[in-house]
Amino acid sequence: MYSAARLKPLGGKVSQVTGSSRGIGAAITLHLAPWAATSAAEGVAAKAPDLGVNTITIQANVIEAKEVANLFKRAKAEFGNLDIVMSNSGMERFGHLSEVSGDNIDRVRSVTVKAQYFVARQSENLLENIGQRRHLSWEFTGLFDGYSEPGIVCSLQGRFHGYGEMLYMDFEKRNITANYIAPGGVKTDMYAEAASKHIPGGDRLTEAKIDGRVGRMSPFGRPGSPSGIAGL
Numbered sequence: 001m002y003s004a005a006r007l008k009p010l011g012g013k014v015s016q017v018t019g020s021s022r023g024i025g026a027a028i029t030l031h032l033a034p035w036a037a038t039s040a041a042e043g044v045a046a047k048a049p050d051l052g053v054n055t056i057t058i059q060a061n062v063i064e065a066k067e068v069a070n071l072f073k074r075a076k077a078e079f080g081n082l083d084i085v086m087s088n089s090g091m092e093r094f095g096h097l098s099e100v101s102g103d104n105i106d107r108v109r110s111v112t113v114k115a116q117y118f119v120a121r122q123s124e125n126l127l128e129n130i131g132q133r134r135h136l137s138w139e140f141t142g143l144f145d146g147y148s149e150p151g152i153v154c155s156l157q158g159r160f161h162g163y164g165e166m167l168y169m170d171f172e173k174r175n176i177t178a179n180y181i182a183p184g185g186v187k188t189d190m191y192a193e194a195a196s197k198h199i200p201g202g203d204r205l206t207e208a209k210i211d212g213r214v215g216r217m218s219p220f221g222r223p224g225s226p227s228g229i230a231g232l
Contacts, residue, residue, distance in 0.1 A: 010035040010037040011035075014080070014082050014083050014084070015085070016086070017029045017088070018088055019087075023186075030051070038054045038079055058071050062089050063118075072123075072125075082126050085127065091111045116163065123176070127176050163180070164180025184223075185224065187225055191223065198214075
């Protein structure tokens with residue numbers, strides 16, 4: 001016999017997932033729903049209500065501090081508390097070194113680094129200091145892949161690894177568990193758009209060959225999937 005608590009161990013918990021309209025963010029929202037976590041979703045996860053979870057959709061530009069603050073304020077006003085925060089934001093800019101402008105660098109940095117800081121700051125302010133709360137950040141990592149054209153993202157992600165170390169030291173004082181996950185190549189719609197650009201000559205490769213090249217960087221020998229990453 002299983003108690004309701006065992007069947008729904010996150011019953012009554014409230015999660016906020018930024019970037020939940022697509023890819024890993026959408027998969028996380030749908031993964032949490034059967035576990036009875038109420039999701040305050042930034043994007044659209046249309047299937048979540050069918051799984052018995054209450055959702056609201058809040059639009060926010062995560063590179064703007066005021067909009068991120070409002071995102072958390074509205075979610076807390078609607079559900080009363082926050083227990084789990086999943087931060088998903090990232091973008092890529094491909095181009096040879098000679099083609100990359102300062103504006104390109106600033107834009108990628110805003111989405112990949114600054115937005116994560118804004119979400120982390122609001123998480124620390126609003127996650128209640130009762131029991132174990134969670135803050136998780138997700139980011140694709142190309143840091144060790146050795147590809148040239150996504151160089152902006154790779155250089156910034158070196159900082160992001162350090163950011164993950166910083167989070168747990170700051171958050172542990174408030175009994176908040178902070179995790180940073182860099183899952184590598186994951187077959188989202190962004191993967192479909194950009195994977196070939198990560199690989200020299202990728203525009204001449206079939207999807208299967210691209211998957212094979214990406215899979216070489218994983219101990220599993222294949223690209224990841226949004227649903228697989230969401231379960232972490």
